[in-house]
Amino acid sequence: MALDSKIPQGPLEKKWQSRKFELKLVNPANKRKYKVIVVGSGLAGASASATLSELGYNVSCFCFQDSPRRAHSIAAQGGINAAKNYQNDGDSVQRLFYDTIKGGDFRAREANVYRLAEISTAIIDQCVAQGVPFAREYGGTLANRSFGGAQVSRTFYARGQTGQQLLLGAYQALERQISLGKVKMHSRHEMLELVVVDGHAKGIVTRNLVTGKIESHAADAVVLATGGYSNAFYLSTNAVGCNVTAIWRAHRKGAFFANPCYTQIHPTCIPVSGDYQSKLTLMSESLRNDGRIWVPKQKGDKRAPGDIPEAERDYYLERKYPSYGNLAPRDIASRSAKEVCDEGRGVGEHGRGVYLDFADAIKRLGENTIRERYGNLIDMYERITGENPYKVPMRIYPALHYTMGGLWVDYHLMSNLPGLFVLGEANFSDHGANRLGASALMQGLADGYFILPYTIGDYFATHKKPKVSTDHAEFKKTEAEATAKIQKLLSVKGKRTPASFHRELGHLLWEYCGMARTEAGLKTALAKIPVLREEFWKNVNVMGEGEDFNQSLERAGRVADFMEFAELMCLDALERKESCGGHFRSEYQTAEGEAKRDDANFCYAAAWEFKGVGAKPELHKEPLTFESIHLAERNYK
Amino acid sequence: MKLKLRVWRQKNSTDRGRLAEYNVDNISEHMSFLEMLDVVNESLAGQGIEPIAFDSDCREGICGMCSLVINGIPHGPERGTATCQLHMRKFKDGETITIEPWRAKAFPPVKDLTVDRSAFDRIIQAGGFVSVNTGSAPDANATLIGKNIAETVMDAAACIGCGACVAACKNASAMLFVAAKVSHLALLPQGEVEKKARVENMVARMDAEKFGNCTNQSECQAVCPKEISVEFIARMNREYFKASLSPKSEIKGED
Numbered sequence: 099m100a101l102d103s104k105i106p107q108g109p110l111e112k113k114w115q116s117r118k119f120e121l122k123l124v125n126p127a128n129k130r131k132y133k134v135i136v137v138g139s140g141l142a143g144a145s146a147s148a149t150l151s152e153l154g155y156n157v158s159c160f161c162f163q164d165s166p167r168r169a170h171s172i173a174a175q176g177g178i179n180a181a182k183n184y185q186n187d188g189d190s191v192q193r194l195f196y197d198t199i200k201g202g203d204f205r206a207r208e209a210n211v212y213r214l215a216e217i218s219t220a221i222i223d224q225c226v227a228q229g230v231p232f233a234r235e236y237g238g239t240l241a242n243r244s245f246g247g248a249q250v251s252r253t254f255y256a257r258g259q260t261g262q263q264l265l266l267g268a269y270q271a272l273e274r275q276i277s278l279g280k281v282k283m284h285s286r287h288e289m290l291e292l293v294v295v296d297g298h299a300k301g302i303v304t305r306n307l308v309t310g311k312i313e314s315h316a317a318d319a320v321v322l323a324t325g326g327y328s329n330a331f332y333l334s335t336n337a338v339g340c341n342v343t344a345i346w347r348a349h350r351k352g353a354f355f356a357n358p359c360y361t362q363i364h365p366t367c368i369p370v371s372g373d374y375q376s377k378l379t380l381m382s383e384s385l386r387n388d389g390r391i392w393v394p395k396q397k398g399d400k401r402a403p404g405d406i407p408e409a410e411r412d413y414y415l416e417r418k419y420p421s422y423g424n425l426a427p428r429d430i431a432s433r434s435a436k437e438v439c440d441e442g443r444g445v446g447e448h449g450r451g452v453y454l455d456f457a458d459a460i461k462r463l464g465e466n467t468i469r470e471r472y473g474n475l476i477d478m479y480e481r482i483t484g485e486n487p488y489k490v491p492m493r494i495y496p497a498l499h500y501t502m503g504g505l506w507v508d509y510h511l512m513s514n515l516p517g518l519f520v521l522g523e524a525n526f527s528d529h530g531a532n533r534l535g536a537s538a539l540m541q542g543l544a545d546g547y548f549i550l551p552y553t554i555g556d557y558f559a560t561h562k563k564p565k566v567s568t569d570h571a572e573f574k575k576t577e578a579e580a581t582a583k584i585q586k587l588l589s590v591k592g593k594r595t596p597a598s599f600h601r602e603l604g605h606l607l608w609e610y611c612g613m614a615r616t617e618a619g620l621k622t623a624l625a626k627i628p629v630l631r632e633e634f635w636k637n638v639n640v641m642g643e644g645e646d647f648n649q650s651l652e653r654a655g656r657v658a659d660f661m662e663f664a665e666l667m668c669l670d671a672l673e674r675k676e677s678c679g680g681h682f683r684s685e686y687q688t689a690e691g692e693a694k695r696d697d698a699n700f701c702y703a704a705a706w707e708f709k710g711v712g713a714k715p716e717l718h719k720e721p722l723t724f725e726s727i728h729l730a731e732r733n734y735k
Numbered sequence: 736m737k738l739k740l741r742v743w744r745q746k747n748s749t750d751r752g753r754l755a756e757y758n759v760d761n762i763s764e765h766m767s768f769l770e771m772l773d774v775v776n777e778s779l780a781g782q783g784i785e786p787i788a789f790d791s792d793c794r795e796g797i798c799g800m801c802s803l804v805i806n807g808i809p810h811g812p813e814r815g816t817a818t819c820q821l822h823m824r825k826f827k828d829g830e831t832i833t834i835e836p837w838r839a840k841a842f843p844p845v846k847d848l849t850v851d852r853s854a855f856d857r858i859i860q861a862g863g864f865v866s867v868n869t870g871s872a873p874d875a876n877a878t879l880i881g882k883n884i885a886e887t888v889m890d891a892a893a894c895i896g897c898g899a900c901v902a903a904c905k906n907a908s909a910m911l912f913v914a915a916k917v918s919h920l921a922l923l924p925q926g927e928v929e930k931k932a933r934v935e936n937m938v939a940r941m942d943a944e945k946f947g948n949c950t951n952q953s954e955c956q957a958v959c960p961k962e963i964s965v966e967f968i969a970r971m972n973r974e975y976f977k978a979s980l981s982p983k984s985e986i987k988g989e990d
Binding site for chain 2: 145148149152163164165166167168169170172173182184220222223224225226227228229231232233234235236237238239240256257259262263266269270271273274276277283285308337338339371372374375376377379380477478481482484547548551595597598639641642646647649650
């Protein structure tokens with residue numbers, strides 16, 4: 099099957115403008131005849147729900163949390179990029195586009211990334227109009243900070259709570275539409291299945307997490323904005339509830355899964371302290387603006403950081419990448435941290451950590467300025483570790499943070515299943531093999547506020563499909579599948595909790611499909627995952643009942659899907675015999691240890707088609723063509 | 736660490752509920768409070784006891800989903816800290832810890848330590864927004880906002896909507912939550928146009944949801960994980976008073 103990316107013809111800077119004109123419209127009186135289901139209420143889901151409703155569509159929005167305001171976008175700390183060039187430092191749409199595509203190691207679609215950069219400025223305007231309290235200068239204009247992978251200051255921020263403030267802006271817009279009766283909100287509902295009728299996405303089957311009731315919902319289109327799959331690794335910076343279920347169930351129903359091996363390890367997280375740990379906490383990358391990263395030059399140097407003289411410290415990022423220094427992109431910063439720890443120069447109890455030191459910045463700017471910029475992050479660090487970063491350097495280590503892969507979508511954000519749209523982290527579209535800091539918020543809001551509202555109308559105007567109700571046989575069949583899976587989970591009554599299986603799967607993936615991957619390791623993982631999955635279905639112990647608020651059952655369902663998904667991720671990593679961005683295959687590196695791409699053979703997006711659990715999925719390649727930029731080896735020196 | 740837990744168990748919203756006791760062992764002081772409960776739940780499952788239901792999601796103190804009244808204090812003994820960020824090093828070996836849900840008429844119980852806080856969403860629906868559709872915004876720098884105002888706004892906007900303020904208040908008042916949103920939007924030029932209607936409608940909704948009134952004891956501020964100041968309640972009262980003196984037509988924004 100040939101994948102049609104629907105990239106518009108013409109020069110890069112005209113593509114989105116001309117496509118917007120080509121798109122068919124639905125007249126305002128007819129919009130209310132269409133119903134859209136949006137799953138997920140983070141930046142992408144909430145902004146899409148609110149905007150579609152403003153346009154006149156009927157929207158039903160679903161989230162598994164008790165309120166749409168809890169979605170994990172809320173935890174994004176650092177900021178949001180936009181090519182406003184308010185700092186007069188040489189920024190432009192073209193530069194943001196180039197930084198993003200280069201940061202993604204040239205594995206994203208040119209046209210999508212350009213559009214993202216183009217829309218970025220309108221996002222800031224929209225958020226400010228909603229009352230998002232971005233940081234300001236004394237004169238009242240907006241403040242900016244710089245971020246990894248860029249040499250200009252284009253990141254807008256609200257202390258260390260930018261994601262929270264942007265999400266609350268979108269949430270408030272959503273709540274306004276709910277109050278107008280145009281969005282029906284379903285909190286504490288989890289999507290269990292996608293319903294496909296005659297090849298088109300026509301609805302979903304959900305479980306009411308309070309009553310356990312399985313319900314069908316029909317619509318004219320389904321939008322998935324359900325985030326990423328970092329929690330496949332058990333420990334990640336994601337919220338504990340984040341899962342792959344919605345997109346995985348859609349994949350099982352025919353939606354292609356693209357580039358699942360593109361996972362991002364974030365360089366600045368609080369190191370693991372023990373086995374009981376339920377998540378890892380991110381310390382915003384913005385800390386790298388003022389913090390200097392170092393380890394002792396000597397192996398096994400156990401002195402307190404303050405006792406190690408300047409000459410015996412290795413500021414390894416500044417040494418290796420003098421022009422970007424501590425602001426080198428995330429994948430590079432993460433791997434460098436792993437390298438120095440592998441050499442035995444790591445710090446902290448387990449030797450898996452590096453220092454992030456504010457001493458120089460405090461000397462230069464004063465403690466107050468540092469507190470103003472990062473106060474809440476520093477307090478959070480102190481609460482978790484019991485150490486005071488104003489006095490001793492922070493210890494940080496990389497952790498799973500973001501997943502660039504996701505369901506395959508065309509330029510209209512529609513998957514290969516017509517009527518199924520995928521937004522934000524759940525799709526694969528804009529970040530290539532590595533996402534730059536402050537770009538996730540930008541993408542989520544671009545998709546929801548400014549792209550989907552245009553493209554979904556074109557789908558309705560060009561596909562006049564008959565309405566389908568939940569009485570359709572396909573709904574009944576899908577409901578029965580969902581119910582059967584729950585019954586099966588409850589009936590195993592084995593010896594191990596869902597969490598224990600999840601932990602084991604996570605260890606396995608971190609070991610073999612983590613920061614550095616090898617052919618042998620991935621093959622080992624691919625042999626072990628099916629065995630673990632088989633044990634799961636024979637030995638999992640899910641307490642309680644189906645028709646009840648049952649968190650153990652919720653967890654079990656999500657772990658079951660991670661068990662299937664993990665195999666696809668490892669397979670994709672195995673088949674991509676190159677290193678690019680967050681996907682680092684040890685066999686493919688330059689003499690300096692940097693990721694070595696193979697543009698001749700792997701300049702494509704890998705879109706996988708489901709063929710059954712345990713059966714080998716079919717690979718479809720979407721070649722990436724670059725018309726306006728030259729593919730270069732990334733160089734941050 | 737060894738601990739004795741007294742945990743509120745309640746099958747569902749109609750069950751009466753009771754405190755159950757569990758003795759737990761091998762708790763590390765580096766665990767977060769919720770990780771301690773995870774460990775307890777794992778061991779309960781091993782004994783054939785249904786795990787304790789409690790809400791949490793981000794586990795980094797920002798989503799507002801976690802709750803728990805710990806030894807009588809919402810979010811536990813550490814100031815400015817949500818339960819998920821509270822660590823066991825704040826407790827003593829051998830201590831007895833009592834864990835209860837948020838208790839308020841407006842937050843009906845769901846199960847065990849989980850309650851329904853959708854009343855907060857309905858208060859936001861009553862006016863906690865700026866009515867601006869996507870696409871109609873002027874350039875972001877066209878509206879200048881002083882740094883000090885922006886900082887004060889951010890202090891209010893930091894609210895995570897957890898409901899600890901309600902749980903701490905003897906009247907189960909939601910004044911701090913409502914005041915934080917009213918202040919955030921009233922202080923900004925973007926929120927100026929609708930500010931009178933906003934405060935009236937949000938307060939009316941708060942009352943309709945059966946939250947109680949404020950009697951100025953500041954318990955809410957003391958337990959707020961974001962340490963939001965009761966000064967915002969004073970500001971809301973001022974906004975409410977101003978609105979009450981305005982003609983109705985002005986409040987609704989009509990000509």
